[in-house]
Amino acid sequence: MAEPVLNIRNLSVNYFTPRGTVQALRCINLQVPPAKVVGLVGESGCGKSTLISAVIRLMAENARVAAGEIRFLGQDMHRLSSRDLQNIRGKDMSMVFQDPMTALNPVFTVGRQMKDIQYRDAVSRKEKLKRASDMLSLVGIPDAVSRLDNYPHHFSGGMRQRITIAMALLVQPKLLIADEPTTALDATLEVQIIRLLKELQTGFQCAILFISHHLNVIAELCDFVGVMYAGELVEKGSVRDIFHRPGHPYTRALLECDPSVIAEPTRFLPTIPGEIPSLIDLPAGCIFHDRCPRAAQVCKNTPPPEVSLAEHHTAACHCLEV
Amino acid sequence: MAPLLEVDHLRVRFKTKSAVKALIEKDDDPYIDGVMGVSFAIEPGQTYGLVGESGSGKTTVARAIMGLLPVHSGAIRFHGENLVGLSRDRIKPFRRDIALMFQDPAGSLSPRLKIRSILAEPFRIHDMMPENLSVEVARLLKMVNLSPSMGDLYPHQLSGGQARRVGVARALALSPKLIIADEPTAGLDVSVQGEILNLMAQLQNDMGLSFLIITHNLAVVRHVSDHVAIMYLGRFLEQGPTQTVFHRMRHPYTQALLSAHASPDPDAVHHRISISGEIPGLVSRPRGCEFHTRCPGVQEKCRRQFPDKAGAGKDHRYFCHYPLSVPEN
Ligand SMILES: Nc1ncnc2c1ncn2[C@@H]1O[C@H](COP(=O)(O)OP(=O)(O)OP(=O)(O)O)[C@@H](O)[C@H]1O
Ligand SMILES: Nc1ncnc2c1ncn2[C@@H]1O[C@H](COP(=O)(O)OP(=O)(O)O)[C@@H](O)[C@H]1O
Ligand code: SF4
Ligand code: SF4
Ligand SMILES: [Mg+2]
Ligand SMILES: [Mg+2]
Numbered sequence: 001m002a003e004p005v006l007n008i009r010n011l012s013v014n015y016f017t018p019r020g021t022v023q024a025l026r027c028i029n030l031q032v033p034p035a036k037v038v039g040l041v042g043e044s045g046c047g048k049s050t051l052i053s054a055v056i057r058l059m060a061e062n063a064r065v066a067a068g069e070i071r072f073l074g075q076d077m078h079r080l081s082s083r084d085l086q087n088i089r090g091k092d093m094s095m096v097f098q099d100p101m102t103a104l105n106p107v108f109t110v111g112r113q114m115k116d117i118q119y120r121d122a123v124s125r126k127e128k129l130k131r132a133s134d135m136l137s138l139v140g141i142p143d144a145v146s147r148l149d150n151y152p153h154h155f156s157g158g159m160r161q162r163i164t165i166a167m168a169l170l171v172q173p174k175l176l177i178a179d180e181p182t183t184a185l186d187a188t189l190e191v192q193i194i195r196l197l198k199e200l201q202t203g204f205q206c207a208i209l210f211i212s213h214h215l216n217v218i219a220e221l222c223d224f225v226g227v228m229y230a231g232e233l234v235e236k237g238s239v240r241d242i243f244h245r246p247g248h249p250y251t252r253a254l255l256e257c258d259p260s261v262i263a264e265p266t267r268f269l270p271t272i273p274g275e276i277p278s279l280i281d282l283p284a285g286c287i288f289h290d291r292c293p294r295a296a297q298v299c300k301n302t303p304p305p306e307v308s309l310a311e312h313h314t315a316a317c318h319c320l321e322v
Numbered sequence: 323m324a325p326l327l328e329v330d331h332l333r334v335r336f337k338t339k340s341a342v343k344a345l346i347e348k349d350d351d352p353y354i355d356g357v358m359g360v361s362f363a364i365e366p367g368q369t370y371g372l373v374g375e376s377g378s379g380k381t382t383v384a385r386a387i388m389g390l391l392p393v394h395s396g397a398i399r400f401h402g403e404n405l406v407g408l409s410r411d412r413i414k415p416f417r418r419d420i421a422l423m424f425q426d427p428a429g430s431l432s433p434r435l436k437i438r439s440i441l442a443e444p445f446r447i448h449d450m451m452p453e454n455l456s457v458e459v460a461r462l463l464k465m466v467n468l469s470p471s472m473g474d475l476y477p478h479q480l481s482g483g484q485a486r487r488v489g490v491a492r493a494l495a496l497s498p499k500l501i502i503a504d505e506p507t508a509g510l511d512v513s514v515q516g517e518i519l520n521l522m523a524q525l526q527n528d529m530g531l532s533f534l535i536i537t538h539n540l541a542v543v544r545h546v547s548d549h550v551a552i553m554y555l556g557r558f559l560e561q562g563p564t565q566t567v568f569h570r571m572r573h574p575y576t577q578a579l580l581s582a583h584a585s586p587d588p589d590a591v592h593h594r595i596s597i598s599g600e601i602p603g604l605v606s607r608p609r610g611c612e613f614h615t616r617c618p619g620v621q622e623k624c625r626r627q628f629p630d631k632a633g634a635g636k637d638h639r640y641f642c643h644y645p646l647s648v649p650e651n
Contacts, residue, residue: 043511044482098509142599156600157376183509186375186538187582188597213511216586239588257512258586260541265565267523267546269516276481 003074004031005175005207006055011068013047013054020280024050026231027068032175037201037208039218039239041254042228045276048211051228052179055209056095057085073174091120094168098180100160103167104152110136110163111148117167135166139196158189162196169200176201176208182217190214194221215258219243224312227251230276230287237313247307247315249292286318294319324402325363326532327387327420327500332360332396334379334386334556338605354604356382358556359396362549364500367526369533371547371564373540373579375601379556380536384502387534388422389413400500418448421498423489423506431477437463437488438473444495462491466521483514490521502534507542519546540583544568549637552576555604555612562638572634572645575613611643619644 008030015022025047032038040048053059055070057077070077073092080088089095097103105113114132115125129148136144139162141155152160161181168176178197182190194217201208212218218225218239225242227235227250235248246252253272255261262269274291277283283290289299298318307320334357344352357379364370372380385391387398389405398405400416408416421444431440438459445451445458452458460470466487477485486506493501506522507515519542525531537543543550544564551561552575560573571577578595585592597616602608608615614624621644629643 041511043513044509159600180509187540188375188579191582191594213509215512216583219586219588219590220592243586243588254511254513255586257516258541259512259516259539259545260583261586262545265545268520269545271516271520272513 002033005034005073006030006032006209007071008051008055009069009071011051011054011070012066013050013059014064014066015050015060016062016064017280022279023066023282024063024231024279025054028233030226030233030236032207032209033224034174034207035201035205036223037197037210037221039222039225040209040211040228041213041215041218041225043254043272043276044213045230046228047231048228049179052095052177052209052211056089056093056177090117091171092173093175093177094171094173096161096164096168096176096178096181098183100157100164101152103164104160106152109149109151110155114148114167114170117170131170132166135170136163138200139163139166139169140192141166158185158192161185161189161193165193165196165200169204169206172204173206176206178208179211180213181210182212182214190217197221215243215255216260227254231279232287232316234288234317235313235315237310237315241310241313245309245313247309247313247320248288248317249294249319250288251315253291253293286316325399326366326401327364327534328397328399328402329363329383329387330361330397330399332357332383332386332398333394334382334391335394336604355556355607356604357386360551360553360556360558361396362551362558362561364532364534364549366499366532367530368549369526369535369547371543371550372534372536372553373538373543373550374553375579376538377601378553380553381504382556383553384422384504384534384536387502388420389417414448418450418496419499421493421496421501423493423501423503431485431488433477435476436473437475437477437480440477440488441473441492441495444492448496450496458495462494465494465525466491481514482510483517486510486514486518487521490518490525494525497529498531500532500534502536504536505538506535507537507539515542522546540580552579555602555607557612557641558639559613559642560638560640563636566635566638570634570638570648572632572638572648573640573642574617574619574646576640577646578618611641 008028011025011028013025015024042048054065065078111129111132115128118128133144133148141147141159141162182193198221210222222239225239226233229250235251246255257270259269272291285301286299286304289295304316304318306314306316308314335353336356338352338354374380386393393406405413405416441459441462442455459473463470463472468487507518535547547564550564550567551558554575560567560576567576578597581593581595595618599616602615610626611624611629614620623643629641631639631641633639
């Protein structure tokens with residue numbers, strides 16, 4: 001693999017709460033290669049948003065990086081001065097969130113906001129507005145020039161999300177981070193956004209870290225996939241390895257739960273019985289053992305090793321040892 | 323069997339500006355149609371699915387049935403009695419029989435109330451406080467497979483799946499006959515989504531409940547609903563038994579919507595029927611067939627004339643001048 005744009009090594013993050021220390025991420029290793037799309041999947045509460053907050057260094061007040069490092073374009077994100085950090089965020093690295101209104105200001109026109117985001121560039125106001133309208137056309141907003149004068153509430157939900165993507169890409173980032181950008185959209189808009197991201201990723205050579213509950217979207221968009229469970233990255237590999245040759249029992253169970261793979265209509269869908277363990281009192285052994293259909297005695301006592309299944313394909317599980 | 327709920331040519335209008343402004347601007351029709359004459363029926367123990375793009379009017383239909391919005395015209399019959407125009411007192415007993423599960427449970431559960439108070443709310447609102455509230459709360463929590471000790475927690479201390487369960491428990495409080503579930507699983511991962519849908523199916527089996535499920539998720543609708551309606555700009559463009567609509571659809575919009583769905587296989591080849599552009603605004607409702615601005619099969623007549631409702635067999639209805647041919651087998 002080429003030198004990764006984003007290199008997360010042995011990352012552990014804790015939240016300090018009155019009830020105890022939540023060990024939300026434990027020893028995460030994840031790389032995002034240049035111009036590739038890496039997807040993250042896993043049950044809610046498994047730590048996807050925590051991982052992103054650590055990467056962009058916008059963590060909750062009670063959060064601490066307990067170990068490890070995050071290198072973005074070779075620089076250690078958690079050692080940068082706040083000035084260097086400002087320069088990276090919204091320039092080399094930009095973000096799209098689930099709710100487009102977290103990125104859009106309701107009281108300014110879209111044109112004004114798209115102009116302001118280019119404040120670092122020494123070009124004329126006219127040029128900036130032109131870039132903005134070009135980018136709006138690119139993301140499929142009709143009549144882009146006249147719509148620069150509109151406020152966010154003049155656009156539908158799907159259009160607003162495309163506008164936030166346009167804004168995120170205006171700065172030509174090396175890495176785009178998207179946390180469930182299509183969750184609030186319906187199937188037709190979701191397809192439009194995926195198609196757009198795919199085109200833009202090829203056109204701008206931008207790497208993407210993409211989080212979604214929609215396995216079908218992950219399958220369609222991503223080159224690599226990481227599967228998280230209760231704060232650990234239990235399996236990672238190419239999109240084909242994960243969907244066609246999943247190794248970890250959790251990954252297998254998760255894929256089987258997807259209602260779109262079940263051909264015959266049924267009222268009772270597969271689930272993964274049991275619950276995520278407490279991240280305050282972590283169980284010994286494998287983190288998945290109390291829900292795993294293949295759990296053996298060793299799983300209850302000994303943490304599983306990371307087993308290599310193919311090039312770039314690894315899973316942490318005792319039953320995969322050869 | 324007589325339907326539990328029968329919606330007949332329901333029309334809901336929204337005012338777009340104040341009366342004064344309309345007068346000044348000489349606008350004699352300052353209204354938009356949120357729901358434009360929809361008809362459907364739900365039998366006892368059955369599930370009806372409502373599908374459509376954002377802004378198509380799904381939640382508006384639900385709110386009209388709940389009596390939370392004024393109805394412009396049409397009827398909403400529950401157990402044969404028309405709820406439209408009933409006085410507050412007359413309507414109250416029916417209200418208890420129809421419960422709503424909100425679109426966003428985290429946002430709709432009051433953050434400062436403990437779960438037990440949240441579950442007590444429906445009793446309070448309907449002036450039906452049970453003698454022993456904590457027994458009742460424990461019973462409701464048990465019905466949705468949560469431990470009674472959860473009553474002492476606040477909503478932010480629950481996981482996404484647990485919060486949804488509390489939403490289900492709250493809807494069950496007054497033993498309703500119909501539950502309207504607006505996006506019951508949006509934002510949940512597939513394993514937790516399955517748990518919630520299974521819980522709903524279980525309750526339906528045990529108690530003979532009917533559901534009206536509103537969702538974007540076509541994979542879910544295909545499994546859980548007996549009938550489905552495809553909504554666009556406030557109309558049901560196509561409706562019928564779920565299997566029929568999914569496999570023998572006649573409306574081009576249904577086909578496009580269903581073909582948009584991705585497959586969880588990285589090697590899948592998608593045969594998507596692309597529909598271009600945005601859903602038009604309600605203010606600028608297109609003339610003729612309202613889908614004509616995006617329809618891949620549009621013809622001259624579609625731009626001029628609104629298509630009549632056509633039927634194909636039992637319960638299957640659609641609006642289109644040039645319906646798709648039915649696939650073989
Ligand atoms: N009180 C209101 N006044 C004016 N317009 C309204 C009002 N409530 C809803 N609308 C409009 O009616 C249409 C239907 O809204 P509705 O909330 O029913 O959509 P929906 O199908 O539930 O969408 P989503 O999938 O995004 O929840 C939208 O165009 C909306 O802007
Ligand atoms: N500010 C916080 N304080 C304490 N615990 C938190 C905080 N934020 C998140 N958590 C916990 O950390 C874990 C991971 O959460 P999150 O990263 O939001 O998961 P995901 O995005 O995968 O749903 C969960 O157990 C969650 O409850
Ligand atoms: S290590 Fe054991 S418990 Fe853990 S996933 Fe593998 S088989 Fe299951
Ligand atoms: S009536 Fe015409 S425009 Fe409307 S759906 Fe049918 S073919 Fe398309
Ligand atoms: Mg999250
Ligand atoms: Mg809605």
